[in-house]
Amino acid sequence: MKVAFLDRDGTIIEDYEDNLWRSITEPVFINGSIDALKAIRQKGYEIIIITNQYLINEKIITLQQYKEITDKFIKRLLDSGIEILDIFYCPHSKEENCNCMKPKEGMIKMALEKYPEIDLENSFIVGDSLCDVQLGERLGIKTFGIRLDRSKGKTIKIDSIKDIVKYL
Numbered sequence: 001m002k003v004a005f006l007d008r009d010g011t012i013i014e015d016y017e018d019n020l021w022r023s024i025t026e027p028v029f030i031n032g033s034i035d036a037l038k039a040i041r042q043k044g045y046e047i048i049i050i051t052n053q054y055l056i057n058e059k060i061i062t063l064q065q066y067k068e069i070t071d072k073f074i075k076r077l078l079d080s081g082i083e084i085l086d087i088f089y090c091p092h093s094k095e096e097n098c099n100c101m102k103p104k105e106g107m108i109k110m111a112l113e114k115y116p117e118i119d120l121e122n123s124f125i126v127g128d129s130l131c132d133v134q135l136g137e138r139l140g141i142k143t144f145g146i147r148l149d150r151s152k153g154k155t156i157k158i159d160s161i162k163d164i165v166k167y168l
């Protein structure tokens with residue numbers, strides 16, 4: 001099973017400054033992201049979301065708020081005919097020094113434990129933050145950085161998630 005490991009905020013839905021997240025209750029999909037996810041599925045990839053949500057343990061948003069946004073996120077995708085396999089999130093604050101906050105590999109390890117059939121070599125990762133591309137480079141898998149200049153490694157720079165379709 002080949003997997004698209006996708007960041008959520010700033011990659012599929014709009015991201016905001018930390019404090020602005022307090023008042024966010026609805027996911028706002030970035031232009032073209034739903035079509036991109038559809039294309040990724042049509043190319044035979046399962047979709048797993050891996051998202052740093054340190055805002056939870058840093059008490060900027062509540063776990064309930066995160067879950068409500070996630071439910072709406074999943075529903076909107078299902079309404080568009082897109083099933084995602086799973087979502088892994090890291091709720092920990094930066095000070096907790098957990099093993100799951102990207103660029104650490106914890107969420108990927110959890111995914112591999114839950115789905116041993118994952119073919120990591122033929123999977124890829126997309127994100128708009130340095131931590132996303134660092135994780136991809138650490139894993140040695142195909143990595144797409146959104147508007148990130150990255151001369152290091154094989155990371156491919158794209159302007160938005162919809163651009164990856166031509167690379168799959």
Ligand SMILES: [Mg+2]
Pocket residue numbers: 007008009010011015127128129
């Ligand atoms: Mg992001």
Ligand SMILES: [Zn+2]
Pocket residue numbers: 090091092098099100101
């Ligand atoms: Zn964590």
